Amino acid sequence: xxxxxxxxxxxxxxxxxxxxxxxxxxxxxxxxxxxxxxxxxxxxxxxxxxxxxxxxxxxxxxxxxxxxxxxxxxxxxxxxxxxxxxxxxxxxxxxxxxxxxxxxxxxxxxxxxxxxxxxxxxxxxxxxxxxxxxxxxxxxxxxxxxxxxxxxxxxxxxxxxxxxxxxxxxxxxxxxxxxxxxxxxxxxxxxxxxxxxxxxxxxxxxxxxxxxxxxxxxxxxxxxxxxxxxxxxxxxxxxxxxxxxxxxxxxxxxxxxxxxxxxxxxxxxxxxxxxxxxxxxxxxxxxxxxxxxxxxxxxxxxxxxxxxxxxxxxxxxxxxxxxxxxxxxxxx
Amino acid sequence: xxxxxxxxxxxxxxxxxxxxxxxxxxxxxxxxxxxxxxxxxxxxxxxxxxxxxxxxxxxxxxxxxxxxxxxxxxxxxxxxxxxxxxxxxxxxxxxxxxxxxxxxxxxxxxxxxxxxxxxxxxxxxxxxxxxxxxxxxxxxxxxxxxxxxxxxxxxxxxxxxxxxxxxxxxxxxxxxxxxxxxxxxxxxxxxxxxxxxxxxxxxxxxxxxxxxxxxxxxxxxxxxxxxxxxxxxxxxxxxxxxxxxxxxxxxxxxxxxxxxxxxxxx
Ligand SMILES: Cc1cc2nc3c(=O)[nH]c(=O)nc-3n(C[C@H](O)[C@H](O)[C@H](O)COP(=O)(O)OP(=O)(O)OC[C@H]3O[C@@H](n4cnc5c(N)ncnc54)[C@H](O)[C@@H]3O)c2cc1C
Ligand SMILES: Nc1ncnc2c1ncn2[C@@H]1O[C@H](COP(=O)(O)O)[C@@H](O)[C@H]1O
Numbered sequence: 054x055x056x057x058x059x060x061x062x063x064x065x066x067x068x069x070x071x072x073x074x075x076x077x078x079x080x081x082x083x084x085x086x087x088x089x090x091x092x093x094x095x096x097x098x099x100x101x102x103x104x105x106x107x108x109x110x111x112x113x114x115x116x117x118x119x120x121x122x123x124x125x126x127x128x129x130x131x132x133x134x135x136x137x138x139x140x141x142x143x144x145x146x147x148x149x150x151x152x153x154x155x156x157x158x159x160x161x162x163x164x165x166x167x168x169x170x171x172x173x174x175x176x177x178x179x180x181x182x183x184x185x186x187x188x189x190x191x192x193x194x195x196x197x198x199x200x201x202x203x204x205x206x207x208x209x210x211x212x213x214x215x216x217x218x219x220x221x222x223x224x225x226x227x228x229x230x231x232x233x234x235x236x237x238x239x240x241x242x243x244x245x246x247x248x249x250x251x252x253x254x255x256x257x258x259x260x261x262x263x264x265x266x267x268x269x270x271x272x273x274x275x276x277x278x279x280x281x282x283x284x285x286x287x288x289x290x291x292x293x294x295x296x297x298x299x300x301x302x303x304x305x306x307x308x309x310x311x312x313x314x315x316x317x318x319x320x321x322x323x324x325x326x327x328x329x330x331x332x333x334x335x336x337x338x339x340x341x342x343x344x345x346x347x348x349x350x351x352x353x354x355x356x357x358x359x360x361x362x363x364x365x366x367x368x369x370x371x372x373x374x375x376x377x378x379x380x381x382x383x384x385x
Numbered sequence: 386x387x388x389x390x391x392x393x394x395x396x397x398x399x400x401x402x403x404x405x406x407x408x409x410x411x412x413x414x415x416x417x418x419x420x421x422x423x424x425x426x427x428x429x430x431x432x433x434x435x436x437x438x439x440x441x442x443x444x445x446x447x448x449x450x451x452x453x454x455x456x457x458x459x460x461x462x463x464x465x466x467x468x469x470x471x472x473x474x475x476x477x478x479x480x481x482x483x484x485x486x487x488x489x490x491x492x493x494x495x496x497x498x499x500x501x502x503x504x505x506x507x508x509x510x511x512x513x514x515x516x517x518x519x520x521x522x523x524x525x526x527x528x529x530x531x532x533x534x535x536x537x538x539x540x541x542x543x544x545x546x547x548x549x550x551x552x553x554x555x556x557x558x559x560x561x562x563x564x565x566x567x568x569x570x571x572x573x574x575x576x577x578x579x580x581x582x583x584x585x586x587x588x589x590x591x592x593x594x595x596x597x598x599x600x601x602x603x604x605x606x607x608x609x610x611x612x613x614x615x616x617x618x619x620x621x622x623x624x625x626x627x628x629x630x631x632x633x634x635x636x637x638x639x640x641x642x643x644x645x646x647x648x649x650x651x
Contacts (some may be wrong), residue, residue: 062396128651130530155550159532162520171611174516189615194513195414196398201513202615223443230633247530248559249545254553264650290651298569308535308570309552314514315568323650333402344650345627346641355402360626362648364641369640370634378651 057167057208058185061094061146061327065156072218074152076112077143081179081219082150083113088181088356092116096140098133100126110230113222122237128156129354131244134163136237141168146209147187153213161213171205174213197314197337216318217341259293261310265322266292268311271329271366272299283327286376289383295319297329313338328368386444386539388409389498390468390505391491391537394427394452394459398511412617424462427507429574430615431553431567432463434537434574435505442539445469447498451490453480464585471590478595478605488521493598495526505563508533521565531559535570
């Protein structure tokens with residue numbers, strides 16, 4: 054392998070554009086590359102990458118590598134790992150950043166084991182150690198109860214980064230960069246999975262990840278009817294409804310509403326947590342909210358430790374009056 | 386259908402957050418007193434996934450747990466749910482491992498077991514939340530993997546897996562043998578039955594040491610790590626919550642709304 058250098062971002066494309074996780078990684082990656090005076094590379098894989106390479110350059114990349122092939126239409130472990138293995142061997146970056154997304158969670162470990170490299174998943178912060186020049190990888194562990202800082206013992210240093218942990222740069226359309234296609238040689242016989250169907254379970258209205266106000270219900274809501282009331286409040290706030298895990302597990306709401314370590318990561322201005330205890334695994338998904346408001350009948354509930362304002366009481370008695378007053382204030 | 390399920394013993398992840406303590410000297414978590422360890426919850430659901438296949442078409446389930454001084458009451462739980470055999474990789478040398486050394490030892494043990502159609506793991510262990518060991522085992526064994534499954538069926542030499550993605554799920558078909566990691570969307574794991582508990586009590590686990598599975602000491606436990614833990618700490622919370630109080634719930638609720646308006650949050 055050639056001498057390792059550069060910071061590489063594995064880019065994801067959503068609906069023909071760079072996914073928000075990728076602009077975040079390019080923002081964070083730019084900072085790391087500048088600090089170590091190296092280049093920022095971005096690799097984009099798909100059947101067609103469209104305008105995403107130009108967007109990656111505007112978002113911070115110096116060089117973009119594209120791998121296009123009809124066999125890469127959908128993410129599949131075998132095909133994507135094969136392309137990434139070749140790219141990492143050819144380009145030998147010192148650091149490889151992926152998102153802690155459906156794709157990154159699957160791709161990163163398999164790739165790391167294939168390359169014999171180390172991986173830290175779900176990182177919240179990355180910095181370069183001034184002495185060793187190695188990447189300090191801060192990740193959330195023990196369900197969010199603790200943080201651990203890891204360092205890799207070998208190159209490349211591979212990490213996945215939690216969504217919204219890093220900030221994108223303001224896109225600069227005048228920025229110049231190189232775009233290089235890479236040759237893909239895939240043997241279809243070596244792709245051992247087949248995607249039969251993709252089923253979207255999106256709910257109507259504003260997406261949780263994009264909402265500036267979120268009303269989240271927990272186990273204490275007790276059933277699907279209660280969530281209708283939360284919806285009414287969310288609607289008044291032009292926001293979205295979320296849930297802790299039990300309402301999803303119990304089928305009161307779709308699984309896609311789950312906020313937390315293994316659900317969505319959200320960072321709204323306003324997060325109203327109703328009848329949920331504030332387990333560390335839940336807070337992992339919402340502690341980036343600017344203002345958490347708690348409604349819970351138990352004054353000792355952990356959520357009050359994270360909240361800015363709170364009311365102790367039964368949500369069934371509190372919520373109707375709260376929603377009504379919110380509507381009145383918003384109308385006047 | 387020969388199935389293997391990897392189950393890790395972990396500190397109870399749902400113990401109250403206030404009971405969570407770290408010993409800064411050793412960079413280790415201090416087990417909360419009076420809260421027994423558990424099988425990592427996603428691993429119980431991995432056992433459930435295997436049991437559902439066994440229910441519908443028969444088969445044998447072998448459970449693998451790696452650690453040191455594993456509590457028999459804890460690691461036998463999958464047997465009491467209906468798994469057939471338990472193999473413990475139990476030795477001091479397995480301590481302090483990371484995803485690399487753990488996946489390597491588990492893969493070597495699976496090679497020794499030899500016959501398998503499906504291997505199940507949890508999507509991530511509820512202690513270090515890494516989510517790597519399953520994919521690692523599959524890579525070492527050279528078999529395909531499908532991660533974060535909510536439904537698994539085996540048909541005609543293939544598995545049909547519903548894989549959870551951010552906005553829904555994908556139906557993926559994979560050739561066998563394969564490794565599948567399981568998520569909570571699979572649904573709750575069954576309880577142990579009384580009959581199961583009695584049967585489990587009688588069963589003796591097979592215990593393998595590093596040499597039994599042919600792993601080199603330099604690849605085992607702490608010696609086989611590829612990442613270095615620099616520091617383990619608890620994030621500080623500066624939060625201070627203002628509780629809105631009033632004579633009646635309706636007034637408190639209205640008071641909260643007024644507060645949010647004053648703070649320009651609505
Ligand atoms: C590895 C792992 C990953 C996990 N990932 C996630 C995740 O991504 N997201 C997630 O949310 N959880 C996750 N969990 C589960 C998490 O540990 C908690 O079990 C879960 O968040 C608890 O949900 P809850 O707060 O709704 O329920 P509970 O903890 O049961 O709390 C219910 C709360 O409602 C209050 N209440 C009840 N009735 C009323 C009422 N009438 N009025 C007002 N208050 C009331 C109670 O006082 C209580 O505080 C994970 C767990 C593990 C082990
Ligand atoms: N010590 C262990 N013993 C048995 N299985 C394990 C062990 N460590 C990890 N696993 C399996 O690998 C999965 C993912 O673990 P991790 O990569 O550590 O998050 C777990 O859910 C288990 O199924």
